[in-house]
Amino acid sequence: MANTLDATDLRLLKELKENARENIASLSKKLGIPRTTVHYRIKKLVEDGVIEKFTVKPDYKKLDLGxxxxxxxxxxxxxxxxxxxxxxxxxxxxxxxxxxxxxxxxxxxxxxxxxxxxxxxxxxxxxxxxxxxxxxxxxxxxxxxxxxxx
The missing domain is CATH 3.30.70.920 (Lrp/AsnC effector binding domain/regulation of amino acid metabolism (RAM) domain)
Structure with a gap:
């Protein structure tokens, strides 16, 4: 599956890893591609199992798990x-x-x-x-x- 990802998919994955809550419009601007294309690519990455889930990264110290x-x-x-x-x-x-x-x-x-x-x-x-x-x-x-x- 990884060999079917192009440079734009990889850049999109990198941006989502840094902040999965970033909105489509902002990602569109960063990547220089239309919002509909960003939305489609994210949907495709999820369907193909490249993105398994969107999650949060807790501050474990604040949860008393430091x-x-x-x-x-x-x-x-x-x-x-x-x-x-x-x-x-x-x-x-x-x-x-x-x-x-x-x-x-x-x-x-x-x-x-x-x-x-x-x-x-x-x-x-x-x-x-x-x-x-x-x-x-x-x-x-x-x-x-x-x-x-x-």
Whole structure:
């Protein structure tokens, strides 16, 4: 699908990533194309699944979720669950924002947000490690986020 996008589609996507609420008229001016063309292209990008959804990017500090951590976890194959099932159980935990099945020494990469490092610890010790199929974990707390995309 990506190979069918032209330079205008890519510029439009870039503008929408920066501000999905920007109105059609403003986008039309920025891109130098008619408003009807902007509207059509956005509709087509949605229909083709290039744009999955329009969303917001919260300020997590203002939501008292200013601590971000990344957790590496090992999958225990003798748990009776598939790796995907374990990942789905982890994804259902409150405070978990991303779960990736990865290659390499570790099997899962998990992103969590919480009010403090102590709260991250409670997520890891009291909830994550209690999930059948989760083995060893390593937690890395982020000091600062330099770049993050939705």
């Amino acid at each position: 601590t971000t951590a990344f957790i590496l976890a090992r999958y225990e194959p003798d748990s009776g669950l598939s790796q995907r099932e374990v990942a789905e159980r982890i994804a259902a935990l409150e405070g978990v924002y991303e779960v990736h099945i990865i290659a390499g020494e570790w099997d899962l990469l998990i992103k969590v947000r919480a009010p403090s490092s102590e709260a991250v610890g409670r997520i890891v010790v009291d909830r994550l490690r209690e999930i059948k199929g989760v083995g060893q974990t390593v937690t890395m707390v982020s000091f600062v986020t330099v770049k993050e995309e939705l």
